[in-house]
Amino acid sequence: MIESKNPYTGELIEKFKELTKSEIDKALDKASNRFKKWRKTSFKERAELMNKAAQELKKNKEEYARDISLEMGKPITQAIAEIEKCAWVCEYYAENAENHLAPKKIKTDASKSYVSYEPIGVVLAVMPWNYPFWQVFRFAAPALMSGNIGVLKHASNVMRSANNIQKVFERAGFPDDCFQNLVLGSSKIEDIIKDKRIKAVTLTGSKPAGAAVASTAGSEIKKSVLELGGSNALVVFKDANIEESIETCVMARFQNTGQSCIAGKRLILHENIVDEFVEGFVKKVRELKSGDPLDEDTFIGTLAREDLAEDLEKQIQDSVKAGAMIVLGGKRDKAYLEPTVLTGVTSEMSMFREETFGPAIGVTTFKTDQEAIELVNLSEFGLGVSIFTENMDFAEKIVPEFEDGAVFVNELVKSDPRLPFGGTKISGYGRELSADGIREFVNKKTVYFK
Numbered sequence: 001m002i003e004s005k006n007p008y009t010g011e012l013i014e015k016f017k018e019l020t021k022s023e024i025d026k027a028l029d030k031a032s033n034r035f036k037k038w039r040k041t042s043f044k045e046r047a048e049l050m051n052k053a054a055q056e057l058k059k060n061k062e063e064y065a066r067d068i069s070l071e072m073g074k075p076i077t078q079a080i081a082e083i084e085k086c087a088w089v090c091e092y093y094a095e096n097a098e099n100h101l102a103p104k105k106i107k108t109d110a111s112k113s114y115v116s117y118e119p120i121g122v123v124l125a126v127m128p129w130n131y132p133f134w135q136v137f138r139f140a141a142p143a144l145m146s147g148n149i150g151v152l153k154h155a156s157n158v159m160r161s162a163n164n165i166q167k168v169f170e171r172a173g174f175p176d177d178c179f180q181n182l183v184l185g186s187s188k189i190e191d192i193i194k195d196k197r198i199k200a201v202t203l204t205g206s207k208p209a210g211a212a213v214a215s216t217a218g219s220e221i222k223k224s225v226l227e228l229g230g231s232n233a234l235v236v237f238k239d240a241n242i243e244e245s246i247e248t249c250v251m252a253r254f255q256n257t258g259q260s261c262i263a264g265k266r267l268i269l270h271e272n273i274v275d276e277f278v279e280g281f282v283k284k285v286r287e288l289k290s291g292d293p294l295d296e297d298t299f300i301g302t303l304a305r306e307d308l309a310e311d312l313e314k315q316i317q318d319s320v321k322a323g324a325m326i327v328l329g330g331k332r333d334k335a336y337l338e339p340t341v342l343t344g345v346t347s348e349m350s351m352f353r354e355e356t357f358g359p360a361i362g363v364t365t366f367k368t369d370q371e372a373i374e375l376v377n378l379s380e381f382g383l384g385v386s387i388f389t390e391n392m393d394f395a396e397k398i399v400p401e402f403e404d405g406a407v408f409v410n411e412l413v414k415s416d417p418r419l420p421f422g423g424t425k426i427s428g429y430g431r432e433l434s435a436d437g438i439r440e441f442v443n444k445k446t447v448y449f450k
């Protein structure tokens with residue numbers, strides 16, 4: 001049985017029976033049969049249904065958000081915002097998929113030559129618990145709009161949300177089996193990827209999970225897209241607007257109780273502004289209200305599981321042993337960890353080197369612009385970086401110096417359906433969202449007429 005437990009109360013929410021081998025077989029059969037019909041539907045038909053999915057999300061956002069909060073401790077207002085963002089991505093692809101996948105004419109010596117973008121079949125999505133709806137919709141909206149079929153293996157601790165996602169598509173009127181949640185533990189993933197009915201796989205999650213999925217997919221010559229962890233830097237140069245950058249950096253680190261791949265995890269400050277910045281930053285973090293995820297004024301919930309809070313506590317303690325100082329927080333109570341700020345963090349410490357998945361941040365200082373760039377690029381992750389400066393010419397000049405998949409100037413790194421999203425280095429490969437995202441799982445067919 002797969003269990004969903006409330007990390008705030010410790011209570012069991014629901015138990016789910018894992019699919020048997022023959023039930024999985026039936027689900028994959030249904031998915032691949034559905035593909036034969038779904039690929040022939042028009043963009044208009046798909047868009048109508050996708051817009052209905054958006055309406056369903058908006059209409060019942062409180063219902064879906066409540067289950068997210070119960071299952072993984074996300075504060076309810078942030079869970080509602082997550083559902084609204086899912087509606088946005090559905091509307092975005094309903095409106096833009098046809099254009100993104102329109103055949104592209106290319107002038108050659110042929111009488112006519114072009115690239116057509118065609119669906120490939122059933123795509124498996126292996127998804128994490130931190131944004132239980134958003135991570136899935138980010139995949140599902142473009143997948144279904146391109147004519148593909150989706151099957152989901154969600155994280156075990158958010159199985160009710162996983163079932164709810166299937167319900168959204170059913171309530172919107174999508175044909176049966178266009179999108180199915182497979183109630184499964186991780187041990188079954190390998191066989192499913194190898195199954196002939198699965199044509200490709202996308203994973204959002206950790207490096208070990210990504211490596212396992214990608215190597216299985218690779219061994220079967222199936223495409224994969226990986227969106228893995230991050231250790232985004234927040235770099236504040238000495239000419240930055242301090243007040244505004246503090247606001248943004250607090251949100252970058254502490255929203256979703258810090259459990260985001262794109263959260264700002266390393267605060268890298270110019271030595272001239274460090275005292276003023278840290279004082280203002282700590283003051284703002286102290287004001288963040290911790291509490292019951294279902295209370296509307298809660299901003300910091302619990303972590304999704306107690307072991308995750310333990311892991312983060314250990315990273316903090318290891319860094320303290322290595323010479324860092326806790327200037328705020330640091331204490332843990334079961335799955336709750338106080339919002340924590342450490343200073344004196346150096347590039348050898350866990351708080352800098354490793355991904356930290358929760359409400360804690362370390363401050364590192366720099367003297368020169370070159371040193372700041374080097375500190376950012378020292379990370380083996382490469383999802384994104386935020387830089388804070390009032391000098392836009394300088395910002396433009398240093399953008400190419402960063403190795404990450406995204407550079408945001410005076411803004412936190414965030415996903416937007418209109419912009420590609422993805423990383424470099426051990427943060428993964430491939431892109432989600434935008435035209436790039438919908439073109440990941442299509443056959444880019446070259447057509448040539450002599």
Ligand SMILES: O=CCCCC(=O)O
Nearest residue numbers: 130260261262414415
């Ligand atoms: O762990 C990744 C979270 C991504 C959140 C987003 O897309 O905004």
